[in-house]
Amino acid sequence: MRRKLVSLFRIIVLVVIPCVSQTIFASDVFNGKEVFMRHCVACHGSSGEGSMPGLPNFKEGKTLFKNDSELMAIIRDGRGIMPSFNGLIKDDDIRDVAAYLRTFL
Numbered sequence: 001m002r003r004k005l006v007s008l009f010r011i012i013v014l015v016v017i018p019c020v021s022q023t024i025f026a027s028d029v030f031n032g033k034e035v036f037m038r039h040c041v042a043c044h045g046s047s048g049e050g051s052m053p054g055l056p057n058f059k060e061g062k063t064l065f066k067n068d069s070e071l072m073a074i075i076r077d078g079r080g081i082m083p084s085f086n087g088l089i090k091d092d093d094i095r096d097v098a099a100y101l102r103t104f105l
């Protein structure tokens with residue numbers, strides 16, 4: 001009985017938890033970069049510093065103090081002259097591009 005419990009516990013730790021956490025937490029920054037290069041680079045620049053005045057500088061970190069859901073809401077809904085990407089970019093891609101923004105810091 002005890003042995004069975006131990007092996008069940010092993011299965012949970014080694015198989016179930018990694019599978020579940022992958023789907024919940026993993027974001028793919030490489031895909032995020034592709035999304036950024038397609039949809040964001042024109043305004044935000046390849047270095048994240050912004051290609052014109054009035055744009056946030058992602059290297060300063062002020063933006064990146066925001067948590068993931070705040071960043072994703074800005075990308076989804078737009079802000080100021082930044083257009084909304086709702087429906088244009090899949091939710092997974094929005095999550096990935098938000099993760100990519102953090103690489104500028």
Ligand code: HEC
Pocket residue numbers: 035036039040041042043044054055056062063064071074075079080081082083085097098101
């Ligand atoms: C048409 C130009 C334009 C495009 C395209 C654009 N942005 Fe923006 N973005 C802006 C501007 C301008 C602001 C500042 C808005 C404000 O605060 O009034 C901004 C703000 C942001 C902010 C908030 C920064 C902060 O500190 O609050 C994030 C995050 C962001 N953009 C991410 C993205 C991502 C990711 C993409 C691509 C999916 C993107 N933007 C595409 C112009 C753009």
